[in-house]
Amino acid sequence: xxxxxxxxxxxxxxxxxxxxxxxxxxxxxxxxxxxxxxxxxxxxxxxxxxxxxxxxxxxxxxxxxxxxxxxxxxxxxxxxxxxxxxxxxxxxxxxxxxxxxxxxxxxxxxxxxxxxxxxxxxxxxxxxxxxxxx
DNA sequence: GCCAACGTTGGC
DNA sequence: GCCAACGTTGGC
Numbered sequence: 001x002x003x004x005x006x007x008x009x010x011x012x013x014x015x016x017x018x019x020x021x022x023x024x025x026x027x028x029x030x031x032x033x034x035x036x037x038x039x040x041x042x043x044x045x046x047x048x049x050x051x052x053x054x055x056x057x058x059x060x061x062x063x064x065x066x067x068x069x070x071x072x073x074x075x076x077x078x079x080x081x082x083x084x085x086x087x088x089x090x091x092x093x094x095x096x097x098x099x100x101x102x103x104x105x106x107x108x109x110x111x112x113x114x115x116x117x118x119x120x121x122x123x124x125x126x127x128x129x130x131x132x133x134x
Numbered sequence: 135g136c137c138a139a140c141g142t143t144g145g146c
Numbered sequence: 147g148c149c150a151a152c153g154t155t156g157g158c
Binding site: 031032033113 | 139140141
């Protein structure tokens with residue numbers, strides 16, 4: 001199983017929207033690298049959900065329930081979408097400042113490549129992040 | 135609200 | 147195929 005982190009601007013789609021919807025189509029990705037990562041997602045993979053701009057924190061956890069397919073919001077066949085289902089909203093939501101100073105997370109793509117919106121997370125990094133939410 | 139970083143586009 | 151111009155993202 002693999003681990004991922006997706007970013008969302010809460011003004012366009014937030015974790016509380018996901019909480020309301022229960023599951024959602026993660027569409028609208030228009031970046032090749034992000035799309036390539038999304039195409040590698042497998043059913044059952046765990047996905048951390050990060051809010052950019054406002055909270056700048058990892059808000060919760062979702063699970064891949066449908067693997068990549070044509071993005072329904074465009075006819076352009078270059079783009080794909082996956083389906084995510086909410087697993088949980090964290091009580092403690094580690095923010096960017098905390099992530100930056102946490103040992104073991106200094107190489108995370110979230111920091112290294114601030115504009116990438118779908119990125120892989122190692123098991124090690126995932127475990128460290130999960131510890132921060134407790 | 136500003137601006138740096140970075141991806142994309144298009145002219146040559 | 148290079149690179150300047152432009153648009154967007156996202157942290158501050």
